[in-house]
Amino acid sequence: MSKGPADAPQKYLRTKEAAPILGLCARTLEKHRTYGTGPKYRKIGGRVLYDIDDLRAWIDLGARTSTSDTNATDIPPAKPHAARAPAYAGKSR
Template structure:
């Protein structure tokens, strides 16, 4: 791996990391997802992930 790629932030965060990024509990973020009031998410390999770009906007 190139050294410059090692310092890049991840493109996607799992629920726990996304919740910390937004200063929310993971459960609160899950509730927002259930009610359709939270940030956009995707399912990759059966896992819910949030784009860092979506969380910043």
């Protein structure tokens, strides 16, 4: 018997479900979305959905091997000035 949708693992999460995975509160994740500093998301109708793989990729952006690691990407804070700051201009997510 094949697995139906009810048995399938959940791939897309709402903001309140995604935030704890990232160690953030839902409001902080909403701010990241507003300022363009957070993980990729999808908007389906009025719903915001996060792919689990995109959450993992965003977390991996901050991976470091030491405090002097120059190859790591900085994940900016969820603040409006961070998204407009020259230091973050052109950084890919």
